Amino acid sequence: xxxxxxxxxxxxxxxxxxxxxxxxxxxxxxxxxxxxxxxxxxxxxxxxxxxxxxxxxxxxxxxxxxxxxxxxxxxxxxxxxxxxxxxxxxxxxxxxxxxxxxxxxxxxxxxxxxxxxxxxxxxxxxxxxxxxxxxxxxxxxxxxxxxxxxxxxxxxxxxxxxxxxxxxxxxxxxxxxxxxxxxxxxxxxxxxxxxxxxxxxxxxxxxxxxxxxxxxxxxxxxxxxxxxxxxxxxxxxxxxxxxxxxxxxxxxxxxxx
Amino acid sequence: xxxxxxxxxxxxxxxxxxxxxxxxxxxxxxxxxxxxxxxxxxxxxxxxxxxxxxxxxxxxxxxx
Numbered sequence: 001x002x003x004x005x006x007x008x009x010x011x012x013x014x015x016x017x018x019x020x021x022x023x024x025x026x027x028x029x030x031x032x033x034x035x036x037x038x039x040x041x042x043x044x045x046x047x048x049x050x051x052x053x054x055x056x057x058x059x060x061x062x063x064x065x066x067x068x069x070x071x072x073x074x075x076x077x078x079x080x081x082x083x084x085x086x087x088x089x090x091x092x093x094x095x096x097x098x099x100x101x102x103x104x105x106x107x108x109x110x111x112x113x114x115x116x117x118x119x120x121x122x123x124x125x126x127x128x129x130x131x132x133x134x135x136x137x138x139x140x141x142x143x144x145x146x147x148x149x150x151x152x153x154x155x156x157x158x159x160x161x162x163x164x165x166x167x168x169x170x171x172x173x174x175x176x177x178x179x180x181x182x183x184x185x186x187x188x189x190x191x192x193x194x195x196x197x198x199x200x201x202x203x204x205x206x207x208x209x210x211x212x213x214x215x216x217x218x219x220x221x222x223x224x225x226x227x228x229x230x231x232x233x234x235x236x237x238x239x240x241x242x243x244x245x246x247x248x249x250x251x252x253x254x255x256x257x
Numbered sequence: 258x259x260x261x262x263x264x265x266x267x268x269x270x271x272x273x274x275x276x277x278x279x280x281x282x283x284x285x286x287x288x289x290x291x292x293x294x295x296x297x298x299x300x301x302x303x304x305x306x307x308x309x310x311x312x313x314x315x316x317x318x319x320x321x
Contacts, residue, residue, distance in 0.1 A: 001318070001320065003316075003318070007314075007316065010314070018310070018311045018312060019311065019312045019313075019314070020308055020311050020312070020313045020314070021313075021314045021316060022298075022305065022308070022313055022314070022315050022316070023316045023318050024315060024316065024317055024318070025317075025318055025319055025320070027319060027320060029294050031320055032294075032296070032320070033296070035320040036320065037296050037297075042297070043297055044297060045295065045296070045297050045298045046295065046296040046297060046298075047292040047293070047294065047295040047296070047298065048292065048293045048294040048295070049290050049291065049292050049293050050293075051290050051315075051317065054281070054288045054290060055280070055281050055287075055288070055315065055317060056280040056281070057280065057317055060317055060318060060319050061316055061317060061318045061319075062316075062317045063314055063315060063316040063317065064281055064287060064314075064315045065312060065313070065314050065315075066287040066305075066308070066312070066313050066315070067312060068309060068310050068311060068312065069309065070286055070287050070289075070305075070306065070308075070309055071284070071285070071286055071287065072281050072282060072283050072284065072285045072286070072287050073283055074283060075280070075281065075282055075283055078314075078316050081314060086312070089312045090312050093310075093311060093312055094310065153310040154310070156309075156310065157309050157310055160309065169306075
């Protein structure tokens with residue numbers, strides 16, 4: 001608990017710059033809520049989960065830092081995560097706030113950017129670059145460069161979803177990205193891609209499998225093991241090539257009597 | 258003495274066990290996990306994988 005102020009400070013300084021803290025404890029919700037959330041008034045992310053079997057540690061507190069692709073880039077004591085290191089890690093990450101004062105002409109663009117209306121922000125940034133005023137021009141280019149980081153981030157997410165064959169994730173990312181970039185060429189492109197994806201049989205299977213698994217997931221524990229296994233095996237057989245189908249096959253093994 | 262002996266064995270077993278576990282280290286892909294409950298987390302975010310695109314610091318902590 002001694003590390004709380006340090007984490008809170010990192011959160012205050014970098015949460016707008018694409019840096020997030022997920023503080024994990026397996027203790028019961030009431031304890032977490034009274035001893036950390038209320039007593040220390042933390043505003044960084046806190047979750048209840050048991051990660052002991054996946055993120056092994058010989059001491060607490062301990063932390064891992066993952067990059068934009070989910071790769072571990074640091075492991076150690078939280079106090080060794082300095083502001084300088086976070087600065088370095090976040091330098092190419094898509095920010096959600098504009099970190100310096102821009103020319104007045106870009107007021108609407110900055111507002112749109114910070115509201116997550118990236119299509120609109122992009123249009124304003126492009127318009128500003130046609131200005132005769134050098135300052136407006138430069139600031140327009142700067143705002144566009146910030147928007148471009150979001151394009152890169154979404155493109156990266158889509159690539160990784162494609163690579164792992166997770167079409168549900170791909171669909172969700174396309175939906176979110178096209179919504180945020182509404183009114184821009186980039187947004188239209190993603191929207192078309194989403195429409196194409198939704199038409200494909202592979203996508204239909206993937207979403208159906210995910211839906212069916214979600215519907216029974218909470219009820220599995222209350223079922224007789226044999227019927228839980230049967231239900232899971234049915235999903236696995238019906239949709240063998242989907243992530244949810246594979247997960248169902250794995251889960252079914254737990255219910256072997 | 259007997260107690261001490263079994264304690265030593267338990268300790269040794271624990272040490273061997275701990276060193277055989279594979280911890281997530283730099284260069285590894287960080288495994289996903291779902292949140293049983295969350296505070297100060299954006300609505301709709303229920304698992305670690307949803308942080309792709311950001312730098313995320315996972316901190317294991319406890320109140321004790």
